[in-house]
Amino acid sequence: MKKYWFNKFDDVTELLLRQNARTGSRRSFLxxxxxxxxxxxxxxxxxxxxxxxxxxxxxxxxxxxDPNSCDYWRNCAIDGFLCGCCGGTNTSCPPGTxxxxxxxxxxxxxxxxKKNYIISYNDCCGKSTCGSCGCQRDLNNTPIYRPQTSNHxxxxxxSQAGVPYHCSLSVVxxxxx
Amino acid sequence: MNLMRPVLLGLLCLANAAGATEKVVTDYMLNxxxxxxxxxxxxxxxxxxxxxxxxxxxxxxxxxxxxxxxVPGSAQSDLSDAELATLLNWMLQSFSAQQIPADFxxxxxxxxxxxxxxxxxxxxxxxxxxxRLINQNHAKQK
Numbered sequence: 084m085k086k087y088w089f090n091k092f093d094d095v096t097e098l099l100l101r102q103n104a105r106t107g108s109r110r111s112f113l114x115x116x117x118x119x120x121x122x123x124x125x126x127x128x129x130x131x132x133x134x135x136x137x138x139x140x141x142x143x144x145x146x147x148x149d150p151n152s153c154d155y156w157r158n159c160a161i162d163g164f165l166c167g168c169c170g171g172t173n174t175s176c177p178p179g180t181x182x183x184x185x186x187x188x189x190x191x192x193x194x195x196x197k198k199n200y201i202i203s204y205n206d207c208c209g210k211s212t213c214g215s216c217g218c219q220r221d222l223n224n225t226p227i228y229r230p231q232t233s234n235h236x237x238x239x240x241x242s243q244a245g246v247p248y249h250c251s252l253s254v255v256x257x258x259x260x
Numbered sequence: 261m262n263l264m265r266p267v268l269l270g271l272l273c274l275a276n277a278a279g280a281t282e283k284v285v286t287d288y289m290l291n292x293x294x295x296x297x298x299x300x301x302x303x304x305x306x307x308x309x310x311x312x313x314x315x316x317x318x319x320x321x322x323x324x325x326x327x328x329x330x331v332p333g334s335a336q337s338d339l340s341d342a343e344l345a346t347l348l349n350w351m352l353q354s355f356s357a358q359q360i361p362a363d364f365x366x367x368x369x370x371x372x373x374x375x376x377x378x379x380x381x382x383x384x385x386x387x388x389x390x391x392r393l394i395n396q397n398h399a400k401q402k
Contacts, residue, residue, distance in 0.1 A: 184297065184303050184306075185294055185295045185297070185303050185306065185308060186294050187294055188289055188290055188293060188294045189290070190290065198280075201281065201286065201289050201290065203294075229336065232338070240306065241295070241303060241306045241308070243305075256289060257281040257285075257286070257289065258279055258280050258281055259280065259281060259286050260280050
């Protein structure tokens with residue numbers, strides 16, 4: 084029985100190889116292989132922000148709602164423009180902008196699983212203001228005289244790109260309780 | 261510093277995978293991490309001091325122990341005295357264990373309460389003179 088399967092496997096492999104040799108030249112095989120390799124290489128060069136290890140945490144979670152809507156649960160403490168409306172997503176900066184390294188971190192209640200999550204509102208910087216989907220909700224925001232918990236600051240002043248502010252992300256960092 | 265980062269990132273990710281984040285880690289995330297970043301490396305380019313491999317040096321000079329509580333990020337946080345004491349002890353052990361002197365006694369809630377009610381007026385000046393003392397000590401040791 085075993086031998087039968089091996090023979091079948093050999094037959095099918097031989098058939099495929101011979102068919103390939105008859106219909107295509109060696110150069111075409113090499114060119115296809117080259118294109119595939121180049122394509123895979125080029126994918127990683129696309130201008131997409133991949134800074135967050137938290138992305139995987141972001142995706143494995145029960146949630147509902149439109150990230151580009153101001154009443155989306157993660158936007159509970161945001162003050163700015165939603166990056167999803169500006170050419171990026173709520174966890175990745177639009178092309179041509181850089182995420183601020185230092186950032187405002189708050190918590191929001193996820194209505195789907197009733198847990199509080201720790202959210203980082205990194206600003207995307209280096210281009211002028213996006214202007215779409217402005218959203219100001221400010222939960223747990225403090226006045227500017229308590230700057231470490233005030234979200235009115237332009238956090239782009241803490242980025243490589245410098246002060247021009249474009250939009251804000253809402254990245255989940257963890258579960259609070 | 262480079263070795264600490266994956267370890268701490270791993271801890272944070274573990275917290276995520278396992279469910280609720282540990283209380284002291286949550287306190288760090290909500291009160292410090294925005295500026296001092298996930299592994300305490302800070303952002304020197306924009307004036308945020310590095311904690312990693314350095315914070316414990318403050319315990320080796322007169323006034324340094326007080327400074328870690330009185331610095332506005334600590335003293336003016338929303339944390340209770342007990343929470344701040346726990347957080348500072350955790351940060352010292354997590355980010356700067358090698359710099360902690362052998363005779364270090366962990367912060368208590370009572371000590372934090374006493375210190376944080378004495379405001380630090382000249383924050384940058386106090387820090388600069390403490391760093392100068394730390395540097396002098398390091399120079400002597402070499």
